[in-house]
Amino acid sequence: MIDTLLQTLLNGAASGGVYALVALGYTLVFSVLGVINFALGALFSLGGYLTYLLMGGAISANGGLPGWGLPFGLPFPLALLLAAALTGLASLGVERLAFTPLRRRNAEPLLYLITSLGAGLVLVNLLQMLMGAEGYAFPATALAGLPDAVVLGGARIRSVQVLLLAVCAAAVIALTLWLERSRSGRALKAVAEDATTARLLGINSDAMLRLAFLLSGALAGLGGGLIGVSISLPGPYVGIGYGLKGLAVLVLGGLGSVPGAIAGGLLMGLAEALVPGEASGWRDALAFAILFAVLLLRPTGLLGRRLVEKV
Amino acid sequence: MTMPPLLEVQDLTCRFGGLVALDRVSFAVQPGEIFGLIGPNGAGKTTLFNLISGVTTPTAGSVLWRGAPITGLAPHRLNRLGLARTFQNLRLFDGLSVRENLLVALQRRPRSGALAGLLASPSHQQAERQRQETAWQLLEELGLSRLAEREAGTLAYGDRRRLEMARALATGPQLLLLDEPAAGLNPSEKDDLCQLIAALRQRHQLTVMIIEHHVPLLMRLCDRMAVLDFGVRIALGSPEQVRRDPKVIEAYLGSGSVPSASGGAAP
Numbered sequence: 411m412i413d414t415l416l417q418t419l420l421n422g423a424a425s426g427g428v429y430a431l432v433a434l435g436y437t438l439v440f441s442v443l444g445v446i447n448f449a450l451g452a453l454f455s456l457g458g459y460l461t462y463l464l465m466g467g468a469i470s471a472n473g474g475l476p477g478w479g480l481p482f483g484l485p486f487p488l489a490l491l492l493a494a495a496l497t498g499l500a501s502l503g504v505e506r507l508a509f510t511p512l513r514r515r516n517a518e519p520l521l522y523l524i525t526s527l528g529a530g531l532v533l534v535n536l537l538q539m540l541m542g543a544e545g546y547a548f549p550a551t552a553l554a555g556l557p558d559a560v561v562l563g564g565a566r567i568r569s570v571q572v573l574l575l576a577v578c579a580a581a582v583i584a585l586t587l588w589l590e591r592s593r594s595g596r597a598l599k600a601v602a603e604d605a606t607t608a609r610l611l612g613i614n615s616d617a618m619l620r621l622a623f624l625l626s627g628a629l630a631g632l633g634g635g636l637i638g639v640s641i642s643l644p645g646p647y648v649g650i651g652y653g654l655k656g657l658a659v660l661v662l663g664g665l666g667s668v669p670g671a672i673a674g675g676l677l678m679g680l681a682e683a684l685v686p687g688e689a690s691g692w693r694d695a696l697a698f699a700i701l702f703a704v705l706l707l708r709p710t711g712l713l714g715r716r717l718v719e720k721v
Numbered sequence: 722m723t724m725p726p727l728l729e730v731q732d733l734t735c736r737f738g739g740l741v742a743l744d745r746v747s748f749a750v751q752p753g754e755i756f757g758l759i760g761p762n763g764a765g766k767t768t769l770f771n772l773i774s775g776v777t778t779p780t781a782g783s784v785l786w787r788g789a790p791i792t793g794l795a796p797h798r799l800n801r802l803g804l805a806r807t808f809q810n811l812r813l814f815d816g817l818s819v820r821e822n823l824l825v826a827l828q829r830r831p832r833s834g835a836l837a838g839l840l841a842s843p844s845h846q847q848a849e850r851q852r853q854e855t856a857w858q859l860l861e862e863l864g865l866s867r868l869a870e871r872e873a874g875t876l877a878y879g880d881r882r883r884l885e886m887a888r889a890l891a892t893g894p895q896l897l898l899l900d901e902p903a904a905g906l907n908p909s910e911k912d913d914l915c916q917l918i919a920a921l922r923q924r925h926q927l928t929v930m931i932i933e934h935h936v937p938l939l940m941r942l943c944d945r946m947a948v949l950d951f952g953v954r955i956a957l958g959s960p961e962q963v964r965r966d967p968k969v970i971e972a973y974l975g976s977g978s979v980p981s982a983s984g985g986a987a988p
Contacts, residue, residue: 593828593849596817600825603814610774611826612800612892 413565418683420562424571424640426679427578431633432656433663433671434585435626441602441666442615442622443513445522449504449530450630451653452537453497455646457631458638459537460493461486462546472542486552486639490577494631501627502620504529509623530653537646547642570640581632582672585625589668598622602666655694658701664714673712725788727752727928728773728804728896733782735768735952742768744952745782750896755922755929757939757946757960761972764949766932767809770898773930774806775799801829805894807885809901809932815874819865819884822873823856826891830855855891862924863887863917879910883917890925897921899931903938911935915942940964948972 432454439447466483469475484492508525556573559566589595600608601618609615634649659678663670681700682693704712726749735743743765750756758766771777773784775796783792786802794802814822830852860866863883868876873884882902889897899918903911915938922929933939939946940960948956948963950972956963963969 596825607812609796612797612829614797
């Protein structure tokens, strides 16, 4: 009984970790720009597919280039990191195309919603044209050398879940340390607090915004690669679902709050894992029920300090 | 060949729609002086600071830094040239600690590459230690060291004013723009502030531009001053010259108060 519970909790924490990555991706951009980047889900998909390709995986018969694959295959950890970095660069591209032109014109925040959603859809459709609409399972060699499961306190836990949790934890800790301890992390926080004042203190707020997009995309890409290896990629739309879940987590934890995004992700993952298998169809319903309940009691989210005012 | 002034504005004009906030304002600020700006409410003083610090772009006219044009440069570029300012309505990073407020401003002193930071190289660590040290010195100098770890948003008003000055100083400016630094302070705090500004100028080799409603304070502190009224510079000179200027007297009579050296602050 205890074993099953431990197993369930770890599974929940693992998917909660991925939710937290996505929510942190939103948080980084939101805290600096005050808007949501709706292309983040598509970047999540991109990260998953890039990881697959970098491991040497081939495009399926229904794809744009049937049978094509990179002439090399990287080991999973390297492929994952490189895919995350490339997704970060793609996120910079999204910033350039969907955000910069509007920012130059001091556009209304609502317009960012449309352009970023559009950029995301374009990205998902490009993925579909190249890779085809059906799912991909990662090569069995992805986790070669890792035992199938580890036994922890009498519970058998898939080692890929442990890996997932470990990578998410490492990413979250690295991000937090960077924000708290580093020069550029402090600069980002300052821009998030008050961009004009930060500029007057010598901080290039445009560069910090690009950095936020880069990191945000990399986090989403990391999530995509991790879901790919632990479950599979059911199709180019895989990231849209995670993007929505991340959005719920973002609101749950409190817009713009880093600890909130982490706590919200874990809470959401654990709550879902506690839904019994036979009622799995109710998982999303439960997730959003929690969201509504929290917002009724705390309109600013679990750890939201205040509603950020950006004009 | 004489040294060019540290800062010069030439025919600076700023319109917001139909409203002329500044109309062909010109003057020069010499290195090392304390230069005051006075004028009734709405005269365009803060607009002038916004133009000089790059927050607003002028409609016409130019700003020169040591003789070179800097009109329309981004605020962070101007700051890196050596220009820092404070705000009338304090703009601290309220969610950050007092020390962090300074560390943000110390970003670029001394410079170390981002890569060095990622690798936590010895040179980066040394730079970081140096920043922490400079932050401490400034906190000591402005009497804020016991509040270092407090969130800036929780400080008392006078401390918040001093923190904003410390933060501006942390960027290593040559020219410091102070927008009503004495607003909301009691008379004894105003005296302290006066001494502080004079001392800071000495220790940091500063040139200071200061907007202040409290005219006696300005008269005591400034080497020279300019008077703005409805966006137009109506007087320029030593405090003594400015006080006797009939245009200044008229502008202040119109708004219901006369500047005097002895007392009676303009409201």
